[in-house]
Amino acid sequence: MSISGKLSAAFLAVLCLSPISFTDAANVIEVRHAIVDTGAFPIPYAGKEEIFHHKLYPGYGSALTLKSVNEDGSMDFYTITDRGPNGDIPKYVKGDKKKSGKIFPAPSFNPNIGILHVSADLSKAVITDSIPLTVNGKKITGKAIPKGSVGSTKETAFDFNLKDLGTDPNGLDTEGIAVDRIGHFWISDEYGPFVVEADRAGRIIRKLAPGNGLPSILASRVPNRGSEGLTIDENGLLVGFVQSPLDVEKKTKKTSPYCRIFTIDPETGKTTMYAYQVDGGYKDFGKAKLGDIAPLGNHKFLIIEQGKQNKKMQNLIYEIDLTGATEIPDDGRLELGTLPNVKPVSKKLVLDMRKAGWKLEKAEGLTLLPDRKTIAVVNDNDFGISIDVMDPSVPKTDVEDYTYDADKKVYIYKDGKVHRNVRLGLKENDPVDRHNEIWFFTLDEKL
Numbered sequence: 001m002s003i004s005g006k007l008s009a010a011f012l013a014v015l016c017l018s019p020i021s022f023t024d025a026a027n028v029i030e031v032r033h034a035i036v037d038t039g040a041f042p043i044p045y046a047g048k049e050e051i052f053h054h055k056l057y058p059g060y061g062s063a064l065t066l067k068s069v070n071e072d073g074s075m076d077f078y079t080i081t082d083r084g085p086n087g088d089i090p091k092y093v094k095g096d097k098k099k100s101g102k103i104f105p106a107p108s109f110n111p112n113i114g115i116l117h118v119s120a121d122l123s124k125a126v127i128t129d130s131i132p133l134t135v136n137g138k139k140i141t142g143k144a145i146p147k148g149s150v151g152s153t154k155e156t157a158f159d160f161n162l163k164d165l166g167t168d169p170n171g172l173d174t175e176g177i178a179v180d181r182i183g184h185f186w187i188s189d190e191y192g193p194f195v196v197e198a199d200r201a202g203r204i205i206r207k208l209a210p211g212n213g214l215p216s217i218l219a220s221r222v223p224n225r226g227s228e229g230l231t232i233d234e235n236g237l238l239v240g241f242v243q244s245p246l247d248v249e250k251k252t253k254k255t256s257p258y259c260r261i262f263t264i265d266p267e268t269g270k271t272t273m274y275a276y277q278v279d280g281g282y283k284d285f286g287k288a289k290l291g292d293i294a295p296l297g298n299h300k301f302l303i304i305e306q307g308k309q310n311k312k313m314q315n316l317i318y319e320i321d322l323t324g325a326t327e328i329p330d331d332g333r334l335e336l337g338t339l340p341n342v343k344p345v346s347k348k349l350v351l352d353m354r355k356a357g358w359k360l361e362k363a364e365g366l367t368l369l370p371d372r373k374t375i376a377v378v379n380d381n382d383f384g385i386s387i388d389v390m391d392p393s394v395p396k397t398d399v400e401d402y403t404y405d406a407d408k409k410v411y412i413y414k415d416g417k418v419h420r421n422v423r424l425g426l427k428e429n430d431p432v433d434r435h436n437e438i439w440f441f442t443l444d445e446k447l
Contacts, residue, residue: 027350027351027443027444027445028351028356028441028442028443028444029442029443029444030440030441030442031356031357031439031440031441031442032122032439032440033122033437033438033439033440034118034122034123034124034125034437034438035125035435035436035437036060036061036116036125036126036127036378036435036436036437036438037124037125037126037127038057038058038059038060038114038126038127038436039057040126040127040128041057041058041114041127041130042055042056042057043055043056043057043058043084043085043106043109043383044106045085045105045106045426047105047160047425047426048425049388049425049426049427051428052426056085056105056106056383056384056385056426057383057384058081058109058112058114058127058130058383059081059082059380059381059382059383059384059436060079060080060081060114060116060127060378060436061079061362061364061365061378061379061380061381061436062079062080062081062082062174062175062176062177062364062365062380063078063079063080063175063176063177063229063230063292063364063365064077064078064079064116064177064292064365064366064367064376064377064378064438065077065078065079065177065178065179065231065294065367066078066367066369066370066376067115067179069370072120073120074117074118074119074120075117075118075369076115076116076117076118076128077115077116077118077367077376077438078113078114078115078116078177078179078185079113079114079116079127079177079365079378080111080112080113080114080174080175080176080177080187081109081111081112081114081174082111082142082173082174082175082190082380083109083111083141083142083143083171083172083173083174083190084104084106084107084109084111084141084142084383085104085105085106085109085382085383085385086102086103086104086105086142086157087102087103087105087385087386087387087399087426088102088103088386088387088399088400089101089102089103089158089162089387089399089404090162090399090400090401090402090403090404090411091400091402091403091404092156092162092403092404092406093403093404093405093406094406094407095407099156099406100153100154100155100156100223101155101156101157101158102155102156102157102158103158103159103160103162103387103424104142104143104157104158104159104165105160105385105426107141107143107157107159107165108141109141109142110132110133110139110140110141111133111140111141111142111172111173111174112130112131112132112133112202113130113131113133113177113185113187113202114127114129114130114131115127115128115129115130115131116128116378116438118438122440125437125438131185131200131201131202132202133172133174133187133198133202133204134201134202134203134204135170135203135204138170140168140170140171140172140204141168141170141171142168142171142172142173142174143157143165143166143167143168143171144156144157144167144168144171144191145167145168145169145170145171145191146167146169147167149169150192150209150210150211150212150219151191151192151193151194151209151210151219151226152191153191153223153224154223155223155224160423160424160425161424162404162406162424170204171191172187172189172191172194172196173189173190173191173224173226174187174188174189175187175188175189175190175226175227175228175229175230175243175364176188176227176228176229176230176231176240176292176293177230178230178231178232178238179232180232180236180266181236183199183200184197184198184199184200184205185197185198185199185200185202186198186230186232186238186266187230188226188227188228188229188230188240189226189227190221190224190225190226190227190228190243191224191226192209192210192214192218192219192226192227193210193214193218193221193226193227193242194207194208194209194214194226194227195207195208195213195214195227195230195238195240195264196208197266208264213264213269213271214262214264214271215262215271215273215330216330217246217248217260217273217330217331217332218242218246218260218262220246220247220248220249220332220335221242221243221244221246221247222244222245222246222247222253222286225242225243225244225289226242226243227240227241227242227243228241228242228243228289228290228291228292228364229241229243229290229291229292229293229303229304229364229366230293231293231294231295231301232295233295233297233299233301234295234297236265236266236267237263237264237265238263238264238265238266239261239262239263239293239295239301240261240262240263240264240293241259241260241261241262241276241290241293241303242259242260242262242290243259243289243290244259244285244286244288244289244290245257245258245259245278245285245286245288245335246260246332246335247335248332248335248336249332249336251335251336252332252335252336253285253286254284254285254286255285255335256285256334256335256336256337257277257278257280257285258275258276258277258278258334258335258344259275259276259278259288259290260273260274260275260276260328260334261273261274261275261276261320261322261345262274263322272327273327273328273329273330274322274325274326274327274328274344274345275325275326275328275334275342275343275344275345276290276303276320276344276345276347277344277347278305278307279305279309279314279316281309281310281314282307282309287307287308287309288305288306288307289305289306289307290303290304290305290306291303291304291305291306291315291362291363291364291365291366292304292363292364292365292366293366294366294367294368294375295368296319296368296447298323299321299322299323300319300320300321300322300323301319301320301322302317302318302319302320302350302366302368302375302447303317303318303319303320303347303366304316304317304363304364304366304377305317305318306362306363313354313361314352314354315352315353315354315358315360315363316349316351316352316353317349317350317351317353317366317375317377318347318348318349318350319347319348319350319447320345320346320347321345321346321347322345323346324343324346325343325344325345325346326341326342326343326344328342350375350443350447351375351441351443353377353439353441356441358377358439359432360379360381360432360433360437361379361432361433362379362380362381362382362433363377363378363379364378364379364380365377365378365379365380368447369440371446372446372447373442373443373444373445373446373447374440374441374442374443375440375441375442375443376438376439376440377438377439377441378436378437378438378439379433379436379437380436381429381433381434381435381436381437382429382433384428384429384433384434384435385426385427385428385429386426386427386429387399387424387425387426387427388424388425388426388427389401389402389422389423389424390422390423390424390425391411391413391419391421391422391423392421393419393420393421394413394419397413399424401413401414402414402419402422
């Protein structure tokens with residue numbers, strides 16, 4: 001029996017154990033999911049919060065691609081972390097200037113590729129190995145790259161005392177992953193955006209950047225909305241996208257209805273770009289986010305589009321087709337609305353994940369299994385943590401309620417008063433989004 005046949009038989013046998021009917025998603029015949037166990041790879045954490053026991057657990061949910069189907073029907077996937085645990089800071093003011101940044105509870109965290117093993121009955125999912133990303137023998141971090149560098153977000157990495165932790169010239173906010181014919185990894189990033197090639201051991205051997213291997217216009221990405229998804233088609237062509245509309249001339253991040261899809265020939269370096277038109281339900285098109293992409297063949301792909309429309313979170317999977325779409329030039333006319341006769345890639349809805357039972361926020365990893373009927377999706381859980389504010393004068397508060405005056409080293413509450421003894425730490429996310437989960441949606445027809 002072929003691998004595809006073996007997977008289909010074993011997989012569908014499991015699915016028949018507990019059938020689920022969805023009257024509003026008739027193309028879905030079964031949904032299964034499992035929490036991902038990442039316990040073998042704890043992240044050292046110096047914080048004193050008892051709930052964390054001086055360790056955090058990595059989030060392996062930024063991308064997903066199938067590695068193998070095993071003899072016993074189990075499966076292994078490649079997945080990847082993002083830049084590491086981080087959280088929002090209060091409004092930071094020094095003199096008359098505001099500074100953007102994030103708190104990094106584990107600033108030496110090394111973005112890495114995980115091997116995700118899923119049992120044949122889909123009841124267990126566990127990270128069994130990890131591959132560190134390195135440059136010249138040194139592990140990279142997820143800290144922002146220096147200001148002034150191509151792709152800098154101008155962010156500052158802070159500790160809990162809001163002290164500057166510095167930058168990393170090789171830092172990446174890793175998001176997409178694909179594997180080529182020789183087993184090398186191709187990884188996309190939200191900072192630059194960058195696209196890097198790494199060998200089987202995770203050693204980065206090539207780095208593409210806007211103006212140096214990638215179209216220059218991609219540098220107009222909104223900070224931390226760089227290249228979220230990446231895949232390789234049947235001809236070896238890299239296909240990726242920018243997560244949200246570009247901010248050309250600082251004018252278009254809310255008004256442009258287009259995200260950019262790009263292709264790269266890794267042999268010749270040739271790039272092309274196409275327009276992906278996001279759904280029309282957004283009052284602010286910057287709220288739209290693309291999550292991941294998977295190949296179907298013949299210029300067709302699956303793609304995740306998500307975001308809040310009319311105050312409701314949407315997680316949608318579309319089939320897109322690049323055939324006949326307009327090739328977009330390396331300038332900002334698409335976003336500025338001055339490029340005539342634009343034909344975007346075609347799209348048709350395959351799956352409304354929320355109608356099929358998905359309750360998580362961020363669907364960021366996507367792959368199609370060999371039966372061509374089952375879509376696997378993982379979520380980004382942001383490492384299951386967020387920033388906690390401990391203020392003895394306010395029983396319940398949030399980080400956005402405060403301004404930090406860096407000159408006076410004081411916290412100012414939203415009522416304008418200075419609050420003493422304010423301390424920042426970590427708290428667990430709500431249970432719904434606390435864990436990485438892998439979901440399997442089986443359709444009634446092949447894609």
